[in-house]
Amino acid sequence: MNKQPWKIIVAAILLSTGLNSAQAADPIKIGSFLTVTGPASFLGDPELKTLQLYVESINAGGGINGRPVELIHYDTGGKAQDAVGFVKRLIKNDNVDLIVGGTTSGDTLAAIPEVEKEGIPLVSLAGAVDIVEPVKKWVFKVAHSDRMAAAKIFEDLRKRKLTKVALITGDGGFDKSGREQLLKLAPEYGITIVADESYGNKDTDITAQLTKIRATDAQAIINFGFGQTPAIVTKNIKQLGIKLPVYQSHGVASKTFIDLAGDAAEGVRLPAAALVVAEQLPDSDPQKPVLLAYKKQYEAKYGPVSTFGGHAYDGLFIAVEAVKRAGGTDKAKVRDQIEKTKGFIGASGVFNMTPEDHMGLNLDAFKMVEIHNGGWKIVE
Amino acid sequence: MRLTGFYALALVAGLLPVLFPGNYFITVVGIAAGLNVILAVGLNLLIGYAGQISLGHAAFFGMGAYASAILTTRYAFPPLLALSAGLISAGLMAWGLARPILRLHGHYLAMATLGFGIIIHVIMVQATGWTGGPDGLTGIPLLVLFGWAVDSDQRWYFVIMATMLLAVWLALNLVDSRIGRALRAVRGSEFGARMMGIDTARAKTQVFVVSALFAAFAGSLFAHQQGFVSPDSFNLSISIDLVIMVVLGGMASTFGAAFGAIALTLLHEGLVVFEDYEMLIHGALLMAVMIFLPQGLFVGLSQGARRGWTLVCRRQ
Numbered sequence: 001m002n003k004q005p006w007k008i009i010v011a012a013i014l015l016s017t018g019l020n021s022a023q024a025a026d027p028i029k030i031g032s033f034l035t036v037t038g039p040a041s042f043l044g045d046p047e048l049k050t051l052q053l054y055v056e057s058i059n060a061g062g063g064i065n066g067r068p069v070e071l072i073h074y075d076t077g078g079k080a081q082d083a084v085g086f087v088k089r090l091i092k093n094d095n096v097d098l099i100v101g102g103t104t105s106g107d108t109l110a111a112i113p114e115v116e117k118e119g120i121p122l123v124s125l126a127g128a129v130d131i132v133e134p135v136k137k138w139v140f141k142v143a144h145s146d147r148m149a150a151a152k153i154f155e156d157l158r159k160r161k162l163t164k165v166a167l168i169t170g171d172g173g174f175d176k177s178g179r180e181q182l183l184k185l186a187p188e189y190g191i192t193i194v195a196d197e198s199y200g201n202k203d204t205d206i207t208a209q210l211t212k213i214r215a216t217d218a219q220a221i222i223n224f225g226f227g228q229t230p231a232i233v234t235k236n237i238k239q240l241g242i243k244l245p246v247y248q249s250h251g252v253a254s255k256t257f258i259d260l261a262g263d264a265a266e267g268v269r270l271p272a273a274a275l276v277v278a279e280q281l282p283d284s285d286p287q288k289p290v291l292l293a294y295k296k297q298y299e300a301k302y303g304p305v306s307t308f309g310g311h312a313y314d315g316l317f318i319a320v321e322a323v324k325r326a327g328g329t330d331k332a333k334v335r336d337q338i339e340k341t342k343g344f345i346g347a348s349g350v351f352n353m354t355p356e357d358h359m360g361l362n363l364d365a366f367k368m369v370e371i372h373n374g375g376w377k378i379v380e
Numbered sequence: 381m382r383l384t385g386f387y388a389l390a391l392v393a394g395l396l397p398v399l400f401p402g403n404y405f406i407t408v409v410g411i412a413a414g415l416n417v418i419l420a421v422g423l424n425l426l427i428g429y430a431g432q433i434s435l436g437h438a439a440f441f442g443m444g445a446y447a448s449a450i451l452t453t454r455y456a457f458p459p460l461l462a463l464s465a466g467l468i469s470a471g472l473m474a475w476g477l478a479r480p481i482l483r484l485h486g487h488y489l490a491m492a493t494l495g496f497g498i499i500i501h502v503i504m505v506q507a508t509g510w511t512g513g514p515d516g517l518t519g520i521p522l523l524v525l526f527g528w529a530v531d532s533d534q535r536w537y538f539v540i541m542a543t544m545l546l547a548v549w550l551a552l553n554l555v556d557s558r559i560g561r562a563l564r565a566v567r568g569s570e571f572g573a574r575m576m577g578i579d580t581a582r583a584k585t586q587v588f589v590v591s592a593l594f595a596a597f598a599g600s601l602f603a604h605q606q607g608f609v610s611p612d613s614f615n616l617s618i619s620i621d622l623v624i625m626v627v628l629g630g631m632a633s634t635f636g637a638a639f640g641a642i643a644l645t646l647l648h649e650g651l652v653v654f655e656d657y658e659m660l661i662h663g664a665l666l667m668a669v670m671i672f673l674p675q676g677l678f679v680g681l682s683q684g685a686r687r688g689w690t691l692v693c694r695r696q
Contacts, residue, residue, distance in 0.1 A: 037656075074652060080516060081613040084606055085412065086652075092533070093404035106515050106610060113518060113607030128515065171505065173514035 027070040028063070028329055030055070030319065031096030033086040033111070034125075035103040038078035039201075039227065042256070044103040046309030047125055048073060049302050051100065054316055057297070064323055072096055076107050083107035084114060091118050097329035100315040102126050103308075106173050112139055121335045123319050125311040128177045132358040140338055140358045142314040144250055144273065144348060144365055146174070146224075150181040152271035152366045153222060153247050154189035156379075162245070166195035166218035168209055168233060170225040175201070178224035178249055194218045201229050206236045213242075220244050226251030231260035238264035245269065250366070254306050258374055269379065271366040273307040273348050277376050290345050310347030318344055318351065385635050386549055393541040397534065407533040409649050411605060414540035415598045416641035418547045420625040422594025424637035425551060427626050429560060430587045431567030432482060433490045436497025437622050440592040442504060442614030443470040444599025449517045449609045450510055459523045463600040467593055474592030478585035497619050504611035516610025523604035536605050543601065544638075547594055551634045554590070563587055564632075628669060630676025639678040 032051060035044035055071045063069055072094045074086035083102065090096045091114070098121040102108030105128035112131070115122045115138050124131050124141040131141045157165065167182055169175040179196075186193055194216045197209035210233070213221060221244050223233045230252045237246055246268045248257070253272035258265050274281060278291035294313055298305045321344065322337035323329060341360060344351040349365025369376045393414075396406045423437050447466030451457035457465070481492045504511045511517065523530040523539070530539050554560050562583045565573035573580050603609050621644065629640020647665065651658045673680025 079612050080608075080610040081606075084608065085408075085649075088408045089404060089649075089652075092408055106612070109515055109518055110606075110608045110610060113520075117607075130515070171514075176508065176513050177515065 025063075025067050027068045028323060029070050029072060029094065029096040030316070031087075031090035031094060031099040032071060032073040032101040033076050033083055033090065033099070033107065034073065034101050035078040035107065036075040040078045040104050042227075042254070042306070043125075043308045044075070046298075046302075046306045047101075047103055047312035050298065050309040050312035051316055053298060053301060054313065058320065064320055065327065069320075073101075076103075078104060078107070080106045080110035083110045087111040087114050091115075091120055096120070097331065098319055098323070098334055099123070100125070100312070100319055102131075104173065105131060105177065108139075108141075112136060115139060120331055121319070121322075121338055123315040123338065125308070125315050127174065129181070130177070135356060135358055138335055140318070140353065142318060142346065142348060142351070142359070142361075143308075143311045144271075144361060145181075145359065146178040146249070147181045147185065148361070148363055148366055149224075149250050149271045150178065150185050151189075151363060152368060153182075153249075153269075154185060154191055155363070156247075156269065156368050157191060157220060158189055160220075160245070162219040163190060164192050164194045164216075164218050165220045165222055166197070166213040166216055166244075167193055168195075168197045168199065168206070168213065168221065168223050170199055170201040170227075170229055172201045172225065172227075174251055175225045178251075182222065182224065199229065199233075201225070201227060203229060204232060206233050207240060210236050210240055210242065214240060218244060220247060222247045224249040224251070228260060231257055231265075234261040234268060235264045250307070253369075255304060258371055265371045266373075268371045269368060270371075272369045272376065273310055273365070274367050275305060275307045275310045275347050277367055277369055277378050280376075280378055286345050286350065287347075291347060294347055307348070314344075314346035314348050314351070317346065383549075383552065386545070386552060389548060389635070389638070390545050393545065397537055402534075405649070407537050409645060411533070411536050411540050412649075413642045413645040414537075414544040415602055415605075416622075416625060416645050417544045417638045418598040419595055419622055420629070420637040420641035421547050421551045421634055422591040422598075423622050424626045424629075424631065424634060425554065425563070425587050425594075426591040427623065428631035428633065428637065429555060429567060430563040430584055432584060432588070433486075433623075434493040434588075434591075435490050435616070435619050435623065436493040436495070436500070437591070437595055438614040438616070438618040439497045439500035440470045440474065440595035441599040441602070441618070442500060442609075442611075443473065444596030445603040445609045445614065446504065446511060446517075446599075447596070448600040448603040449520050452521050452604075453517055453519055454510075459521065459600075459604060460525070463597070466596050466600045470592045470596030470599075471589050474589045475585060478588040479581065482581070482584040482588060494616070494619075497616060501611055501615050504614065511611070514611060516608060516612075518608050520603050520607050520609070523601070530604070540601060540605070543597070547597075548634060548638060555634060559583060559586060567632075624666065628666065628677055630679040633676070633678060636676050636678035640676065643677055 034048050036048050055069050059068050076083040100123045102111055102124040105126040108124040108126040108131050116136055122139050125143050127143045127146050129145045129147045169179040195213045199206050199209055223230050230248055248268055248270040250271050253276050274287050275291050281288045295305050318341050322334050325337045326333035339353050341351050341353040349361045351360040353360035368379050370379045400406050426432050426434055444466040447469055448462045451462035451465055484492050505514050530536055562578045565578055566580050566583055570580050625640040625644050626637050630636030651661055
């Protein structure tokens with residue numbers, strides 16, 4: 001008598017799983033691992049919201065090829081080791097068809113060996129060029145790379161005929177990778193690095209390093225970093241009365257930076273995705289309608305957009321379009337179709353992927369913007 | 381009789397993949413649990429038996445991992461040679477550190493090992509030319525054991541389980557040896573142990589080196605198994621996790637440490653589904669164990685089971 005309830009429960013479970021599999025059309029499973037908590041949460045949070053928002057609207061519109069989309073997400077908290085574990089879990093336990101994610105370069109780079117071994121398409125939302133250089137069979141990325149940011153800044157310096165610059169970067173992965181690209185590209189643009197200072201990303205005062213920079217003959221200062229410290233750097237520059245042009249990276253292309261740096265942010269230039277200046281784009285720009293639509297849909301539910309959410313939009317739709325063209329979720333076919341992405345107009349630019357280029361963005365994807373009256377202004 | 385628990389563990393480790401073939405929680409999580417068991421059992425020798433705290437144990441784990449990663453990727457060392465180099469460097473480091481560090485007690489020892497762990501972590505982050513900096517090193521080749529490439533989760537499971545069993549067996553034997561008895565004497569009273577004719581400095585140095593070797597070995601396997609290393613895997617929170625495993629399972633019991641390692645790994649994996657509440661539940665569970673089972677999960681639960689059993693017997 002005692003054992004009866006167990007039997008009923010077991011029977012119920014068996015029955016319900018049997019019913020489930022018979023009922024619903026096989027969903028397309030999209031796996032994701034993002035940094036929704038921790039120091040890089042300001043990147044991962046809008047990315048996850050974007051994914052959830054659009055998966056919902058894809059399903060409301062009947063799914064892909066008549067199949068619903070299921071999003072399975074794990075939060076890495078920015079810990080690379082966890083990223084590897086979650087990617088394994090997505091592939092082996094959740095049996096996902098493809099993966100969109102890796103908010104940070106560290107997370108993505110950690111996951112690559114597993115992804116390559118298992119042969120599953122991965123569309124990364126992180127920045128480092130190392131992710132797609134050298135080209136890896138199954139790995140794609142949609143975020144602007146740090147090399148593009150460096151090139152864009154140097155291009156602008158060349159236009160302003162400034163040749164001597166001082167670098168100041170943090171000790172995080174993003175900072176270091178950016179610094180490396182700046183140092184590598186400088187000779188190509190005829191630019192001399194006259195100072196190369198660094199700070200800890202938890203520092204609250206950077207005046208010592210900036211004082212050193214003031215003593216050099218630098219004509220401009222480039223600060224490559226994300227989070228709060230670049231705002232402190234910008235403030236300190238103003239406090240020290242340094243009048244040089246200041247460049248920041250795309251890592252601070254958010255309203256938060258302007259709020260944190262306050263007045264000091266006036267006149268700061270940075271390469272940014274077109275999303276931050278969507279309204280100012282000429283109507284002839286093919287990206288404008290896409291950007292405005294994304295902005296509208298996102299802001300209706302969550303408040304101000306950030307360019308990082310835009311990466312998730314691009315990653316998701318490049319994958320979705322590839323699944324549509326492949327006519328199913330065969331991993332090899334989907335991979336081939338992602339590689340054939342041509343003229344995809346996304347939030348970060350127009351994507352043209354090739355077997356040699358698994359990112360497919362060119363320098364036009366960045367706009368050089370200047371902070372003006374607490375807002376963004378295109379300066380090209 | 382002494383090794384009954386060991387045979388039981390070996391049986392479970394061997395049977396699980398047969399009973400649940402290809403199950404993610406066995407092959408993938410099992411590998412992580414196995415590595416943690418090696419680490420915890422090694423650390424337990426130091427914390428549980430010798431009564432010395434270490435808050436920097438992840439550093440030795442990291443040294444093994446980075447030795448394998450750097451030597452195989454940058455200098456094309458064969459994996460086993462790189463592994464040996466990792467063992468030797470971690471062993472030497474532990475030996476060099478042991479004398480000055482293990483003269484300290486209590487909080488001071490905790491501080492010193494904490495500092496050591498942080499220094500090694502900083503080196504991993506800053507020495508970009510060697511370690512690849514915060515982004516770490518990728519492209520670590522497969523582990524090949526005498527022509528047998530460890531290239532699937534199943535194979536890794538067997539390699540790690542075999543190593544884990546070896547580690548447990550070594551620890552059990554060590555504990556029951558002359559050295560093990562000397563260590564327990566040191567924990568009881570260092571002064572008393574010295575009066576009994578035990579060279580306490582030597583005993584402590586030995587156990588520190590052994591536990592560093594366990595960690596470095598696990599680190600090398602970890603590097604090959606993940607194909608990637610980054611400083612995140614060897615930071616302070618990992619060191620603390622290791623101490624938690626030892627304490628959670630029950631100090632001064634090899635099976636306790638192993639049990640703690642498995643429990644914490646599974647807990648972490650199981651709580652992921654709760655997303656935002658993960659840390660909350662995690663913390664609450666740890667507190668509950670410490671309050672209600674202060675001798676640790678293993679000892680506490682086995683005592684509870686025994687008590688329950690006698691109660692059942694009496695009723696009949």
